[in-house]
Amino acid sequence: MSLERQDSFGRLLSVEVFLSGTGGGAFLFGFIYAFLEAYKNAAKAGIVVGVSLVIIGTGILFLELRNKKRFYRVFLNPSSWITRGSWLLAVFIVLGLMYLTSLYMDYLRADSMVAKTIGVISAFSAISVLSYPGLLFAASKRIPLWNISGLPMLFFVSSLCTGNCIILLVSVCLGESPAGAQRPLVLIQLILIFLHLIALVTFLGAAAYGGTTVSQSVDSLKKNPTFVYLVIIIGLLMPLGLLGYVAVANNAFVLSVPAGIFLLIGGLWLRYGILSAGIRLPVSVF
Secondary structure (H helix, E strand, O other): OOOEEOOOOOHHHHHHHHHHHHHHHHHHHHHHHHHOOOOHHHHHHHHHHHHHHHHHHHHHHHHHOOOHHHHHHHHOOOOOHHHHHHHHHHHHHHHHHHHHHHHHOOOOOOOOHHHHHHHHHHHHHHHHHHHHHHHHHHOOOOOHHHHOOOHHHHHHHHHHHHHHHHHHHHHHHHOOOOHHHHHHHHHHHHHHHHHHHHHHHHHHHHHOOOOHHHHHHHHHHHOOHHHHHHHHHHHHHHHHHHHHHHHHOOOOHHHHHHHHHHHHHHHHHHHHHHHHOOEEOOHHHO
16 A cells, blocks of 8 residues: 655645644733733734634645635635635634734723623634645545644644743733733743643553554654754743743743744744645545
8 A cells, every 4th residue: 555645735825724823822812811801912813813823823724725716716616615714714713803903002991891792702703714724635545644632722722822832922022011020921831841741642542553654754753853853842941941940940031932932933833844744645545
C-alpha cells in the first residue's frame, strides 16, 4: 500500500489557522478582562488585534481557494467543515466589529445592555472560531494523524495560549499597570502553557495507538529538529521558564516579551508541523 504526504493543505492554511485561532483567543480574553475591568487598555487593544487577525486569516483563506471567482461556493455546502468554518469566521467578524464600535464609537455606549449582549455573543462566537480548525482537519478521514481525538483540543488550547499571549504582550508594551499588578496575567499564561503541554502530550500519546500510518507521521515530527526546537523547546519550555521567573521575581516583567514571542512562534509551527506531517491513505482503503 503506497502512502503519500498530503499536499492539499499548505503553509498558507497553517498561517490562516494560526491567525484565526490566535485572533479568536485574543478577542475572548480581551472581552473577559474588559468585562472584569482588568487591564482595560490592553483588553481593548487585544480585542482590536483579535478581530484584525481573524480578518487577515480569512483573507489568507480566500487566497487558498483554487477558483477565486467562485469563492461564494464555500458558503453553500453545509455538510462541509470548510463551509461551516467560513460562516463561523464571517459571523465572528461581523459581531466583533459591532462590539468594537461600542468600545470606540459614541453612538453605542460600551456599558449599555445592547453592547454587553453583543460582547457576550461575540465571545461565544470567538470560542467557535477556536474550535473549528481541529474539527475541520478531523473530518479528513484519509489522513489518520488528523483523526486523533486529541487534535481539536490541542488546537483549541494552543489558540487560548497564543490569544492570551497577545494581551500579555500588549500589556507589557503599554505599561499600564505596575509589575505586581501584572502577575495574575502571567499566572494565567503559565496555566495555559501547562494545559498546552498536557494537550500536546495527550495528542502524541493517543497517536501511539493510531496504527502504522499515524506512527509514521508522529515519527516524522519527533525526528524533525525544527518541530522539536520551535514547538517544544522554544515554543513551550522556554516561555514556561521565563514566565515562571517573572511570576516570582520583581522588576522582571520585561521578560514576558521574549516569552510571548516564543509562544507565538511555537503556536504557528505547531500547526504547520502537524499539517505537513499528515500522510494520506490511498482511496482504495475506503
